[in-house]
Every structure is written in structure tokens, then in C-alpha cells.
Amino acid sequence: MNKWIIFVTFVVMSFGFVSGCTQQQTPPxxxxxxxxxxxxxxxxxxxxxxxxxxxxxxxDSIPHQVKGENGLFLSDALNNGQSFTYWFNTTGTYNYICNIHPFMKGTIIVK
Ligand SMILES: [Cu+2]
Known part of the structure; x- marks a missing residue:
């Protein structure tokens, strides 16, 4: 009986350990x-x-939100220290703005 309890405890702890790891994935x-x-x-x-x-x-000290032309991508409002990542798999010219401050503009050329 004691062995069974130890086994179950071990399995539960192992599972918690594994799921803990998956929650701590490093950013790409x-x-x-x-x-x-x-x-x-x-x-x-x-x-x-x-x-x-x-x-x-x-x-920056204020939030910004990255928005691709034609709504291709849209970040959350990023506070200081936060980041947003997007993969560009197709060649082309991608214009984007800050959704909060549309005067902020940028271009990514994918070759
Ligand atoms: Cu902004």
C-alpha cells in the first residue's frame, strides 16, 4: 500500500514537472x-x-501596438520590455504602423 502511494506521488510529481517545463518555454x-x-x-x-x-x-515608456498592412499581423499593446514576433515566409514588401500612433511607420522587405 505504501509503495503504491509512493508510486502515485512520483507519477503526479513527474507530470507536474513536465508540464512546468512546457510552460517555461524560452521565446523563439x-x-x-x-x-x-x-x-x-x-x-x-x-x-x-x-x-x-x-x-x-x-x-519606450508608453505602449505601442504593431499592425501590419491589411491586418496581416497585429500585436497586443506592448508595454515597456514586451515584444512581438512574426515570421515572414513569403517574399515581398511589408509596411506596418503602430496601431496606437499611426504616424509611426516601418517597412520590412523580405527577399
Ligand atoms: Cu505607438
Whole structure:
């Protein structure tokens, strides 16, 4: 009986350990980072290779929200220190803005 309880406890703990690991997945490795600072995307124009991703990192003191042209992608409102990553698998020119401050503009060229 005691062995059975120990076994069940072990299984439950193992399961908790595994699910704990899956919840602590590290963010995907970013190949290209655009910093948001002083209400601007830096750099505002970048060229990447198809299949790469872009991460926008908000280092500004106010929230920003990245929005692709034609609604291709839309981040949450990013507070300071938060980031958004999008994969570009198809070549083309992608314009985007900040949904909160539409005067903030950028372009990603995917080759
Ligand atoms: Cu903004």
C-alpha cells in the first residue's frame, strides 16, 4: 500500500514537472530585432530573408501596438520590455504602423 502511494506521488510529481517545463518555454530565437523607442521603429526599414522572423521590442515608456498592412499581423499593446514576433515566409514588401500612433511607420522587405 505504501509503495503504491509512493508510486502515485512520483507519477503526479513527474507530470507536474513536465508540464512546468512546457510552460517555461524560452521565446523563439529572433533573427531580426526592431527596437521601439521615442515613438519610432529603429530601424524603420530592414531587409530580411524569407523564413526569418522579426521581433519588435518596446523599449519606450508608453505602449505601442504593431499592425501590419491589411491586418496581416497585429500585436497586443506592448508595454515597456514586451515584444512581438512574426515570421515572414513569403517574399515581398511589408509596411506596418503602430496601431496606437499611426504616424509611426516601418517597412520590412523580405527577399
Ligand atoms: Cu505607438
Amino acid at each position: 530565437i529572433s533573427t531580426n530585432t526592431i527596437t521601439i523607442k521615442n515613438s519610432a521603429f529603429i530601424p524603420s526599414n530592414i531587409t530580411i530573408t524569407a523564413g526569418q522572423n522579426v521581433t519588435w521590442l518596446n523599449e
